[in-house]
Amino acid sequence: MAWEFHDNAPIYLQIVNGLQRGIASGAYAPGTRLPSVRDLALEAGVNPNTMQRALAELERRGLVNAQRTAGRFVTEDAAALAELRKEMSDAIVAEFCRKMQELGVRSEEIPAAVQEWIATHSGSANPM
Amino acid sequence: MAWEFHDNAPIYLQIVNGLQRGIASGAYAPGTRLPSVRDLALEAGVNPNTMQRALAELERRGLVNAQRTAGRFVTEDAAALAELRKEMSDAIVAEFCRKMQELGVRSEEIPAAVQEWIATHSGSANPM
Amino acid sequence: MAWEFHDNAPIYLQIVNGLQRGIASGAYAPGTRLPSVRDLALEAGVNPNTMQRALAELERRGLVNAQRTAGRFVTEDAAALAELRKEMSDAIVAEFCRKMQELGVRSEEIPAAVQEWIATHSGSANPM
Amino acid sequence: MAWEFHDNAPIYLQIVNGLQRGIASGAYAPGTRLPSVRDLALEAGVNPNTMQRALAELERRGLVNAQRTAGRFVTEDAAALAELRKEMSDAIVAEFCRKMQELGVRSEEIPAAVQEWIATHSGSANPM
DNA sequence: GTGGTCTAGACCACC
DNA sequence: GTGGTCTAGACCACA
Numbered sequence A, B, C, D: 001m002a003w004e005f006h007d008n009a010p011i012y013l014q015i016v017n018g019l020q021r022g023i024a025s026g027a028y029a030p031g032t033r034l035p036s037v038r039d040l041a042l043e044a045g046v047n048p049n050t051m052q053r054a055l056a057e058l059e060r061r062g063l064v065n066a067q068r069t070a071g072r073f074v075t076e077d078a079a080a081l082a083e084l085r086k087e088m089s090d091a092i093v094a095e096f097c098r099k100m101q102e103l104g105v106r107s108e109e110i111p112a113a114v115q116e117w118i119a120t121h122s123g124s125a126n127p128m
Numbered sequence E: 001g002t003g004g005t006c007t008a009g010a011c012c013a014c015c
Numbered sequence F: 001g002t003g004g005t006c007t008a009g010a011c012c013a014c015a
Helices: A011-025 A037-044 A048-060 A078-102 A107-120 B011-025 B037-044 B048-060 B078-102 B107-120 C011-025 C037-044 C048-060 C078-102 C107-120 D011-025 D037-044 D048-060 D078-102 D107-120
Strands: A064-067 A071-074 B064-067 B071-074 C064-067 C071-074 D064-067 D071-074
Touching: A011 A048, A011 A078, A037 A048, A048 A064, A078 A107, A078 B078, A078 B107, A107 B078, A107 B107, B011 B048, B011 B078, B037 B048, B048 B064, B078 B107, C011 C048, C011 C078, C037 C048, C048 C064, C078 C107, C078 D078, C078 D107, C107 D078, C107 D107, D011 D048, D011 D078, D037 D048, D048 D064, D078 D107
Parallel strands: none
Antiparallel strands: A064 A071, B064 B071, C064 C071, D064 D071
């Protein structure tokens, strides 16, 4: 995971978001043990305290479970994971629709635009 | 227009993009006179030369026409504007789909997610 | 006639050339009276002495005849005019062929290029 | 290459033209590395930024490729080079025909004049 | 060292 | 006043 932070939001929240993305996508699979705080902090290039705070937030949200000496594990709670995916998906969709409307595209036209794009780009993920 | 620049791309290109968004959305209506280079530069907080470069690029793309002493005007070429909107729309859709797929959403599921979101936000999405 | 002088050659020679062009093309028709030295100098934006020198050169070449009080007249000597046209034409052709060869076009290919151009541009003089 | 600029056109465009001539004639062979921006600017006696602008234009036209730290290279795209030669050749022919017509030579007579000149200069025209 | 970008400040033609 | 061009000098990423 490439960590790049902007200064519009606290870094720890940006980390929370990034880890949530990892969990939602399955990059951090349910039941899996997360790397140690130190390692995660090192990888992200932030202070371990900042990473600690992010992980505490994730735990508060029920997405990871700290097990005293063994480390932190991604939750296996399917409902929680589903809800997470729903929330993040909704956020992405919301931002998307906002941008499209800013461009002058009416709500009704958005789904068609999406379907057309998928039809013409099926198979090739064109990262830009 | 709120100008905020990140350092992942040249400022002049970010300006090009921002102005294109303004033109595509109609914030800068076809045939309208744009503010002068100096004014735009002042507003964006960049050097007039940088703004000049961005505007030259827009002119090269056929989106604005410079008229010697009278200023620059947004093109009235409907085809060019339509193509612009198509390109920008496609870029937004592409980024959206990429994010959704990164989240683990399969392509086939994306349109449904969009439609559902629009259905549940149809009231607030169109605050006009 | 638009007078623009470069500094690679004496101005009076550039004037000679310009007037020769006028005579060769018929802009100054055979037998016609030329404007006065003063007027020509004024029009060209040069010192009357400079214009005088240019006209003297033209007279030396037999292209104009000074008639004491009546002014200067373009020669009616058809042979001289023909020779003039030939010389100027040759100079233009020579410069043209030099440029084409500098571009890497072989001598044998030049006439074809000319004919093709004329064929595709018959009628429309495209000044550039 | 001898750089001499007139003030009828922006210097950077004159440079573009000069470099195009070099590329079209093969003086800058396909695939060859061009001198650095700084060196070219020094040679031409212009500001590096002006030379940069000219080179950027050449790149936009697909005639040179910039390779980050290695320098700029003349394109090897034969089609692009052929088109370039065609364009430049056409421009020269057009100017030539314009001058001839200004001299009073009719279009039909131009090819003959060219062929005659070449015939009489076939020895010295190809001094290689 | 290379290309690329940005700023600052100047001058010009046009009307 | 407008757009357009040019210079000077600086900084950056890349390798």
